[in-house]
Amino acid sequence: MTTASQCAHWIVESPTSMDVKLLTHTGLLLHLLILLGSYVNGQILGNHGNDHFHADMRIELVHDSHDDESPSHMHHNMHPSLIVFFFVEDLKLGNTIPVYFPRKEPSSSPNLLPKEEADSIPFGSQELPNLLQFFSFPQDSSQATAMQNTLRACEAHPIKGETKICATSLESMLDFVQTIFGLETKLKVISTTHYTETKTPIQQKYTVKGIREVSAPKFVACHTIVYPYAVFYCHHQTSKSRVFVVSLTGENGDKVEALAVCHLDTTQWSKNHVSFKVLGIKPGSSPVCHFFPADNFVWVPSDDSMV
Numbered sequence: 001m002t003t004a005s006q007c008a009h010w011i012v013e014s015p016t017s018m019d020v021k022l023l024t025h026t027g028l029l030l031h032l033l034i035l036l037g038s039y040v041n042g043q044i045l046g047n048h049g050n051d052h053f054h055a056d057m058r059i060e061l062v063h064d065s066h067d068d069e070s071p072s073h074m075h076h077n078m079h080p081s082l083i084v085f086f087f088v089e090d091l092k093l094g095n096t097i098p099v100y101f102p103r104k105e106p107s108s109s110p111n112l113l114p115k116e117e118a119d120s121i122p123f124g125s126q127e128l129p130n131l132l133q134f135f136s137f138p139q140d141s142s143q144a145t146a147m148q149n150t151l152r153a154c155e156a157h158p159i160k161g162e163t164k165i166c167a168t169s170l171e172s173m174l175d176f177v178q179t180i181f182g183l184e185t186k187l188k189v190i191s192t193t194h195y196t197e198t199k200t201p202i203q204q205k206y207t208v209k210g211i212r213e214v215s216a217p218k219f220v221a222c223h224t225i226v227y228p229y230a231v232f233y234c235h236h237q238t239s240k241s242r243v244f245v246v247s248l249t250g251e252n253g254d255k256v257e258a259l260a261v262c263h264l265d266t267t268q269w270s271k272n273h274v275s276f277k278v279l280g281i282k283p284g285s286s287p288v289c290h291f292f293p294a295d296n297f298v299w300v301p302s303d304d305s306m307v
Contacts, residue, residue: 078278083203084291085278088262091211091244091289099248100203101194101256102293112230118168125151135228146226153225154233159268164235166225173232177220177299180236190214190245191297195255206256210247216300219243221261223296239265243298246291259298262289 083100090097113121122131128148129139137143154166163180167173181187219241222234244260266273267284275288292298 078274080201080203081293082274082278084293085275086289086291087279088242088264088287088289091208091246091260091262093208093211095208096205097208097248098203098205099258099291101192101201101258101291103194103198103201104295110224110228110230113169115169115171118172118229121168123151123154123166123168125155137228143228147228150225150227150231154231158235159237161238161268162235163237164233167222167232167234168229173222173234176234180218180220181299181301186302187299188302189297189299190243190259192259192292192294193257194294195257196253198252198254202252204251204254206248206250206254206258208246209249212245214243214245214300216243220299221292221296222299223292237263239263239268243300259292259296260289261292261298262287 080100081102083098086097121134125148128144128151131147132139132144135143135147137147150166158164165172165176167176177187178185218236220234220236222232225231225233241264242262244262246258246260248254248256248258250256264287265284266276266286266288269276269283271283273283275290276282279286279288281288
């Protein structure tokens with residue numbers, strides 16, 4: 001019997017000429033479901049309970065910090081999830097980079113909703129009172145604040161050269177991705193892979209053991225964001241960026257194939273973007289690189305689409 005994982009690998013990596021659009025659509029959705037750990041017996045699970053709400057905001061949406069905070073103060077007080085930024089010059093074999101990789105159990109992550117169900121739930125800050133009632137969150141709760149922040153970030157105008165969406169289903173995500181690449185482009189997904197089973201995430205120094213740059217004319221990055229069900233902040237920027245897969249070994253022996261993106265032009269970013277505080281730089285003064293946690297990923301054209 002062919003397993004779901006084997007099926008996803010065959011569909012994504014070995015597309016044939018027969019109905020490529022349908023094959024790619026089905027295969028990539030299945031691949032992502034497996035990647036995010038929510039594919040169970042062929043069903044997408046939906047749950048509106050509080051138990052699956054997580055409070056870890058992805059780095060691309062943590063734009064602002066206080067102007068009076070110095071880099072050293074930020075390092076002392078910052079959330080571990082922000083220990084992901086580095087300079088492109090740090091990508092050298094044998095170099096060490098401090099990184100925090102969160103490790104999430106699928107059972108504790110928000111569940112994916114079918115498109116029909118996701119589309120039936122309002123998604124907008126003007127609907128927040130009704131949404132809080134729907135999800136049974138008190139108005140003064142941390143969940144309410146997180147939902148408000150997410151909705152505001154999704155409604156904010158994109159920066160110059162950016163196209164974005166907050167995708168509430170995998171189907172809507174794929175529709176967005178295809179508007180960027182075109183319907184005929186075959187795609188693949190790249191994400192961070194952990195080869196060891198450390199249960200407790202720790203911040204540690206990782207040694208760079210290998211570096212592979214992904215050759216792609218453009219890409220779409222997708223980040224999980226805080227919401228009672230799975231929502232992805234996906235965006236494409238016309239400004240120059242580079243994508244890498246970096247082989248890392250931690251001080252405790254952890255081995256990671258880490259996805260990293262380096263943004264070469266940050267002139268359009270908010271001066272309060274947290275990366276500038278972490279690295280101690282100003283907009284446009286230096287490229288900003290960051291590692292992706294395992295539940296974030298990028299879409300790029302597959303190799304045979306670039307021949």
